[in-house]
Amino acid sequence: MSEILRFATAGSVDDGKSTLIGRLLYDSKAIFEDQLESTAKASEKRGMEMDLSLLTDGLRAEREQGITIDVAYRYFATPKRKFIIADTPGHIQYTRNMVTGASTADVALILIDARNGVIEQSRRHSFIASLLRIPHIVVCVNKMDLVDYSEETFDEVREEFREFAMRLDVPDLSFIPVSALAGDNVVDKSTNMDWYDGPTLLSHLETLHTASDRNMVDVRFPVQYVIRPMNDEYHDYRGYAGTVAGGVLKPGDDVVVLPSGFESTIKSIDTLEGPVDEAFAPMAVTVRLNDEIDISRGDMICRPNNQPIVSQDIDAMVCWMDETQSLSPRKKYSIKHTTRAGRVMIKDINYRLDINTLHRDEEATEISLNEIGRISFRSTLPLFVDEYRRNRETGSFVLIDEATNSTVAAGMILGESAG
Amino acid sequence: MSYELSHLRELEAESIHIMREVAAEFENPALMFSGGKDSIVMLRLAEKAFHPAKIPFPMLHIDTGHNFPEVINFRDRRSEELGIKLIVASVQDAVDSGIATDETGPRASRNRQQIPTLLDAIETHKFDALFGGARRDEEKARAKERVYSFRDDFGQWDPKAQRPELWSLYNGRIKMGEHIRVFPISNWTELDIWQYIAHDDVAIPEIYFSHQRTVFERDGMLLAKSEWVDLMDGEEYFEETVRYRTVGDMTITGAVESDADTVEKIIAEVAATRKTERGATRADDRSSEAAMEDRKKEGYF
Numbered sequence: 001m002s003e004i005l006r007f008a009t010a011g012s013v014d015d016g017k018s019t020l021i022g023r024l025l026y027d028s029k030a031i032f033e034d035q036l037e038s039t040a041k042a043s044e045k046r047g048m049e050m051d052l053s054l055l056t057d058g059l060r061a062e063r064e065q066g067i068t069i070d071v072a073y074r075y076f077a078t079p080k081r082k083f084i085i086a087d088t089p090g091h092i093q094y095t096r097n098m099v100t101g102a103s104t105a106d107v108a109l110i111l112i113d114a115r116n117g118v119i120e121q122s123r124r125h126s127f128i129a130s131l132l133r134i135p136h137i138v139v140c141v142n143k144m145d146l147v148d149y150s151e152e153t154f155d156e157v158r159e160e161f162r163e164f165a166m167r168l169d170v171p172d173l174s175f176i177p178v179s180a181l182a183g184d185n186v187v188d189k190s191t192n193m194d195w196y197d198g199p200t201l202l203s204h205l206e207t208l209h210t211a212s213d214r215n216m217v218d219v220r221f222p223v224q225y226v227i228r229p230m231n232d233e234y235h236d237y238r239g240y241a242g243t244v245a246g247g248v249l250k251p252g253d254d255v256v257v258l259p260s261g262f263e264s265t266i267k268s269i270d271t272l273e274g275p276v277d278e279a280f281a282p283m284a285v286t287v288r289l290n291d292e293i294d295i296s297r298g299d300m301i302c303r304p305n306n307q308p309i310v311s312q313d314i315d316a317m318v319c320w321m322d323e324t325q326s327l328s329p330r331k332k333y334s335i336k337h338t339t340r341a342g343r344v345m346i347k348d349i350n351y352r353l354d355i356n357t358l359h360r361d362e363e364a365t366e367i368s369l370n371e372i373g374r375i376s377f378r379s380t381l382p383l384f385v386d387e388y389r390r391n392r393e394t395g396s397f398v399l400i401d402e403a404t405n406s407t408v409a410a411g412m413i414l415g416e417s418a419g
Numbered sequence: 420m421s422y423e424l425s426h427l428r429e430l431e432a433e434s435i436h437i438m439r440e441v442a443a444e445f446e447n448p449a450l451m452f453s454g455g456k457d458s459i460v461m462l463r464l465a466e467k468a469f470h471p472a473k474i475p476f477p478m479l480h481i482d483t484g485h486n487f488p489e490v491i492n493f494r495d496r497r498s499e500e501l502g503i504k505l506i507v508a509s510v511q512d513a514v515d516s517g518i519a520t521d522e523t524g525p526r527a528s529r530n531r532q533q534i535p536t537l538l539d540a541i542e543t544h545k546f547d548a549l550f551g552g553a554r555r556d557e558e559k560a561r562a563k564e565r566v567y568s569f570r571d572d573f574g575q576w577d578p579k580a581q582r583p584e585l586w587s588l589y590n591g592r593i594k595m596g597e598h599i600r601v602f603p604i605s606n607w608t609e610l611d612i613w614q615y616i617a618h619d620d621v622a623i624p625e626i627y628f629s630h631q632r633t634v635f636e637r638d639g640m641l642l643a644k645s646e647w648v649d650l651m652d653g654e655e656y657f658e659e660t661v662r663y664r665t666v667g668d669m670t671i672t673g674a675v676e677s678d679a680d681t682v683e684k685i686i687a688e689v690a691a692t693r694k695t696e697r698g699a700t701r702a703d704d705r706s707s708e709a710a711m712e713d714r715k716k717e718g719y720f
Contacts, residue, residue: 003426103585229472272470284435405592
């Protein structure tokens with residue numbers, strides 16, 4: 001079982017997200033006394049009792065305004081796993097932060113207030129989780145203490161959510177009735193809900209199986225850096241350093257290098273500790289080949305019988321992240337895709353999506369801050385891509401404004417443009 | 420065969436990826452080395468990232484002149500072993516040339532004076548990327564900082580104008596005079612660092628292990644006797660068995676009472692502790708709720 005689990009949460013102050021995280025951290029002893037003391041002091045200064053959100057809201061502006069602005073990363077560990085939480089604000093104006101937090105998450109934690117059922121915000125969070133291909137969604141039906149721990153209420157919320165989720169692409173969906181405030185089913189099993197025989201939230205997160213989430217089939221090795229020591233001991237050494245983005249590489253394997261198309265075989269896979277028998281995602285290794293081929297950063301090593309799409313014309317979903325300008329056809333940007341950098345021109349906006357209703361506006365002429373849409377673009381040089389749903393590493397890219405150097409869009413590749 | 424990495428190997432892979440990315444995309448990076456355990460682990464990761472080649476960037480030490488001698492020896496030894504250049508930017512030189520002004524009084528430290536010294540070194544050496552060993556679990560402002568942290572012409576961090584950072588795609592584009600602070604061990608915790616030191620048998624300065632030292636108590640911390648700190652009324656020196664959890668200046672870094680004289684014992688101690696390392700041992704972070712955020716905005720590490 002993978003020892004690190006990355007999960008993303010989204011939510012606003014009153015849905016109990018901070019309390020839930022606070023409880024996970026506190027009950028797993030990841031909150032320290034001095035943090036608790038300074039939080040107590042800060043809460044007191046604001047005339048409040050212990051406000052656990054002050055633990056995560058790290059910036060002065062956030063504490064002053066009582067809101068979460070940015071993604072905060074929190075860490076805790078149990079004997080079974082190390083957890084990395086990307087804690088993001090839930091309001092629609094922070095969609096870009098949610099997308100950011102979701103991009104690396106294995107699990108999305110969605111909180112639903114048992115009294116209110118599935119609301120617009122829960123739909124939005126779930127949609128973002130499915131768009132970013134977070135493989136596991138865990139729905140915590142929270143504040144069960146306020147509905148008398150009613151099984152019927154829980155079942156209603158679950159059915160409502162399931163119905164909505166059928167329109168999304170969610171590989172693994174589970175539901176846990178909790179009370180973050182009272183501690184029911186967060187770390188310790190609730191004694192108030194005998195009708196629930198599933199795991200607590202923590203035990204579910206500890207045992208969640210994530211091994212099959214990574215692509216172990218399609219060998220993808222984007223060359224990041226060429227290592228040439230040029231000293232006496234390693235006179236002719238030429239290694240291609242990079243992080244495995246998919247599949248399993250072994251010495252002796254036949255490989256092809258893109259874009260040149262030259263073929264060779266893997267001579268060795270090196271690390272400082274010595275050569276390894278195989279390399280898989282997300283290992284960072286150095287690959288040597290048996291033939292002298294001209295290879296540089298941005299090239300891709302893969303298997304001759306399993307190659308990515310090589311194309312300059314790409315269709316993708318994008319989330320726009322820049323407040324100073326919008327995306328519109330004919331605009332040009334820098335693109336960063338794996339270790340490859342180039343320039344692209346936006347050809348067409350296919351549609352803009354209403355992320356609350358999933359309605360597609362095909363008349364849209366631009367995509368603005370926090371909006372999501374489907375576009376097609378042309379790149380100055382061929383990109384080696386996979387569908388995002390098949391590989392999150394070779395299927396993702398960012399667009400960068402060439403004048404301001406801001407990261408303006410996050411993109412998820414759908415495939416090569418038709419025609 | 421299970422295709423799973425241990426948590427240390429996964430963290431290591433992420434850090435190596437970041438360091439290679441910087442080496443590939445920047446003209447003139449440097450690794451900020453304090454001699455503390457975090458920068459020691461970072462240096463070890465750099466060694467792994469470029470093996471069998473040498474690390475393709477120099478080490479940069481901002482030397483306050485108030486260091487533990489053990490740490491300076493360690494720093495010199497490592498740079499020699501690795502065969503990479505060590506650049507020392509001295510706070511004393513910055514004070515002498517008028518870039519920085521020394522604080523006075525018994526509580527004087529050279530913590531803030533590191534900022535102009537560092538910014539001057541960046542300008543002098545034209546660094547465009549600087550690796551730092553900060554971790555997000557250390558402090559709440561750091562919990563929100565990007566792996567690639569953009570700094571303007573004045574070296575300032577603007578927490579509200581951070582670039583979105585997704586997947587493992589890092590935006591290192593800058594204009595002349597700007598630079599990026601890069602934090603490759605952002606996702607490591609204090610415990611991860613210690614487990615890695617144990618697992619990889621990483622050498623660290625002696626002061627991290629339990630030893631006898633002449634100390635005095637101030638603000639609930641045990642500070643070491645040194646030529647740079649004067650006692651205040653009611654304070655007195657005494658002998659104690661201590662070790663350090665963090666390494667900063669002798670003037671502001673508190674020791675903790677400890678019998679832990681091996682890495683294994685330190686891990687047990689860290690796993691059981693109920694105080695963060697900065698909260699327990701750093702006077703510089705205690706001055707206000709936003710002490711770290713404010714210093715970072717000015718260009719601090």
